[in-house]
Amino acid sequence: MKHFRNSILWGYSSVCCLFFFLLAQGDLSAQTDTTGLVRYTPEYRFTDGIFIDFMQVRNNRPIAKSRILTTVDYNDPSFFNQILKQNKISYxxxxxxxxxIAADKIWGFARNGSLYxxxxxxxxxxxxxxxxCHFIGTVTTYNPRYYSPYIYDYYSYPYSPYSYGYPYSxxxxxxxxxxxxxxxxxxVYEFTVSNVEALLIRDPQLYEEFMALSSRKKKQLRFMYVRRFNERNPLYLPANNQ
Structure with missing residues (x-):
């Protein structure tokens, strides 16, 4: 009888150990999915290097600085700024x-773990x-019909008999x-209400909430809804041991 009771206790202990093991595994899977990807957090660091296309970004596999043919010092803080001013990059x-590859065909780069x-x-x-993702970008625009009252020379109005109207540049x-x-x-899209709507449609609940707002509220709360979307639909990326 005593032996039977010990067997029951041993079996109960084994079941408990198995339960806690599975619980630990479940907690681990909350951070790492079945393909080995890790959930993005602000501590995540992209591998430093140049990304030719977005697929390299998704895989976090850029062209490392050591594979780029250049005379610029790899340890120079302005390394990427210098090589990307060139017309072409060899690697x-x-x-x-x-x-x-032509420098203007580069998708971007990662420096100190941050994405550009x-x-x-x-x-x-x-x-x-x-x-x-959300970011602020600098866009260069040109106005070919810009009026400048300071542009006067012999060949422009009012000195030239062949020029009519006002000086433009x-x-x-x-x-x-x-x-x-x-x-x-x-x-990549401009951060407009209509573009946010188009992306939120992947989360029906958030999309319905957002569409129920007035136009004014949509404009005011669009960033908050992007943040909520990211919380509900986390990004997974390859682990980076850098």
């Missing part, structure tokens, strides 16, 4: 084959990373705009 791919995206000739840091201006990046497709 070795993962197979050791020498490649070349190219808009025109400017690279802008993505401050909010998630399933929907092209003016370049830089404007800060808000953008969102869809991390599922890699598409």
């Amino acid at each position: 070795y791919d993962e197979m050791g084959v020498k490649r070349e 995206y190219r808009i025109g000739q400017n690279f802008n840091r993505i401050m909010i990373v998630g399933s929907i 092209s003016m370049e201006t830089q404007e800060a705009k808000q953008f969102i990046l869809d991390f599922e497709t890699g598409q």
